[in-house]
Amino acid sequence: MYKDIKDKLLYNVDILEKALSDIFEYNDTDCRAIIEAQKYxxxxxxxxxxGFLVMQFCRxxxxxxxxALPYACAIEMIHASSLVHDDLPCMDNDDWRRGKPSTHKxxxxxxxxxxxxxxxxxxxETVNNNNRLTAKSNARAFSVLARSTxxxxxxxxxxxxxxxxxxxxxxxSLVRLYTMKTGKLISASAKLGCIASGVLENDDRYKxxxxxxxxxGLAFQIIDxxxxxxxxxxxxxxxxxxxxxxxxxxxxxxLTRSGIEAIAPYDDGTLSSLAxxxxxxxx
Amino acid sequence: MYKDIKDKLLYNVDILEKALSDIFEYNDTDCRAIIEAQKYxxxxxxxxxxGFLVMQFCRxxxxxxxxALPYACAIEMIHASSLVHDDLPCMDNDDWRRGKPSTHKxxxxxxxxxxxxxxxxxxxETVNNNNRLTAKSNARAFSVLARSTxxxxxxxxxxxxxxxxxxxxxxxSLVRLYTMKTGKLISASAKLGCIASGVLENDDRYKxxxxxxxxxGLAFQIIDxxxxxxxxxxxxxxxxxxxxxxxxxxxxxxLTRSGIEAIAPYDDGTLSSLAxxxxxxxx
Numbered sequence: 001m002y003k004d005i006k007d008k009l010l011y012n013v014d015i016l017e018k019a020l021s022d023i024f025e026y027n028d029t030d031c032r033a034i035i036e037a038q039k040y041x042x043x044x045x046x047x048x049x050x051g052f053l054v055m056q057f058c059r060x061x062x063x064x065x066x067x068a069l070p071y072a073c074a075i076e077m078i079h080a081s082s083l084v085h086d087d088l089p090c091m092d093n094d095d096w097r098r099g100k101p102s103t104h105k106x107x108x109x110x111x112x113x114x115x116x117x118x119x120x121x122x123x124x125e126t127v128n129n130n131n132r133l134t135a136k137s138n139a140r141a142f143s144v145l146a147r148s149t150x151x152x153x154x155x156x157x158x159x160x161x162x163x164x165x166x167x168x169x170x171x172x173s174l175v176r177l178y179t180m181k182t183g184k185l186i187s188a189s190a191k192l193g194c195i196a197s198g199v200l201e202n203d204d205r206y207k208x209x210x211x212x213x214x215x216x217g218l219a220f221q222i223i224d225x226x227x228x229x230x231x232x233x234x235x236x237x238x239x240x241x242x243x244x245x246x247x248x249x250x251x252x253x254x255l256t257r258s259g260i261e262a263i264a265p266y267d268d269g270t271l272s273s274l275a276x277x278x279x280x281x282x283x
Numbered sequence: 284m285y286k287d288i289k290d291k292l293l294y295n296v297d298i299l300e301k302a303l304s305d306i307f308e309y310n311d312t313d314c315r316a317i318i319e320a321q322k323y324x325x326x327x328x329x330x331x332x333x334g335f336l337v338m339q340f341c342r343x344x345x346x347x348x349x350x351a352l353p354y355a356c357a358i359e360m361i362h363a364s365s366l367v368h369d370d371l372p373c374m375d376n377d378d379w380r381r382g383k384p385s386t387h388k389x390x391x392x393x394x395x396x397x398x399x400x401x402x403x404x405x406x407x408e409t410v411n412n413n414n415r416l417t418a419k420s421n422a423r424a425f426s427v428l429a430r431s432t433x434x435x436x437x438x439x440x441x442x443x444x445x446x447x448x449x450x451x452x453x454x455x456s457l458v459r460l461y462t463m464k465t466g467k468l469i470s471a472s473a474k475l476g477c478i479a480s481g482v483l484e485n486d487d488r489y490k491x492x493x494x495x496x497x498x499x500g501l502a503f504q505i506i507d508x509x510x511x512x513x514x515x516x517x518x519x520x521x522x523x524x525x526x527x528x529x530x531x532x533x534x535x536x537x538l539t540r541s542g543i544e545a546i547a548p549y550d551d552g553t554l555s556s557l558a559x560x561x562x563x564x565x566x
Contacts, residue, residue, distance in 0.1 A: 085396055090373070162394065
């Protein structure tokens, strides 16, 4: 089963990598640095889980996956933008990202900052330019993406994270932090897949997709905390400040089960395999 | 005449300040810092020239100014976002902005960075949420705003600026730098006003608006260089590296005249007064 979902992820990575490269099929001598920095940050061999979710939900609801592709690219660009800014010295100060020097180590901090901004602009532009769907669909997708990214979404979660470095959070606040910081983009991925296939907010399928994504997103984060703990990274705020490893694992499994259950009526097995794959990964 | 245009600008500042405040009429305890930082950066008593242009072009072409208001807010938010990021230590490292400590001096660099990102998201969201116009109009406005902001627009101009700090540019490259760094948002303002009033790209009025904005934008920048020179700020790249003060002034006047001429058939005098006001200001 894991071989199968890994193959599906890889197949999807190929499609996305091609589409993302195509978006950057232009050049400009004066602005070369900001274009190259965006490509460096974006085309870096990630697993593209978010993009995969957009595509897979569209497939699950019998949409045309080509309609979902620009939305999938957009969410990967928002994610890449956030990583570039997150790695900057004034944020997490990370010199490395996926085994390569982070963007600011290669291009300098100023160009890294601007390229993160530009990736965000390009993400929204890519949603807006999706000419396989109507302006109304794109506006819907746009709303979802903006709310999930903005000050009450991912960026709000990053804000909470900065303050959380200084004080211990209770479990509810920690769940909210994770829900915003990483969960909202994962839920947005499911929602964008729905919108691309014409499934709208009041539809039971939409609700099932959101439930799946919320649960899987939180389970993913719990597993991250367990892996960090095993790597010896002690964080002030982690699920392991509140739960034993075994209890944390059970919690992640329970969330995964409940997510799989929600989506079962519409799933050909791909989404359930993905959910299980994500909590059994060990890197 | 100047009293008149100043009054019009002030009247418009009031409308915009109210609309921008209204956008931030929400709160969230966990995300308070990023919300407050955005408000601090945005509601700061600027002249709102860009927002004024959006509103005034909409009025000039008999549009409903309320339709233009969200677009005007959006362009002011993009502008504010760029200033927050521009002031950061890894960029211009400016501790002051309009006589107040810059955003990162008050909220710290990390929150300033995130609030700049959030302002950009909110800008695009505000265009998308303009419910007085169709999704198609908003998509058009969005395209204009994204292209003017992105890696071949304002952000590209900021990239050029970073490299220009190290080498002297010829006059053509300097004009391109200014056109991108500040000119594109000024032209975008004119275009957004057109779109809000239903005037589209192939219309002569649209072309006149763009010509006005391009000329006035460049004249504005030349005057900036002259004022900086008088303040004793010697920049490696400035119009004054290529032209005498008198020639630079003549160039600014010539651009202004030509901009006023382009828009004359549609102007009640407001846009011409604004253009003249902008090149006679001495601050």
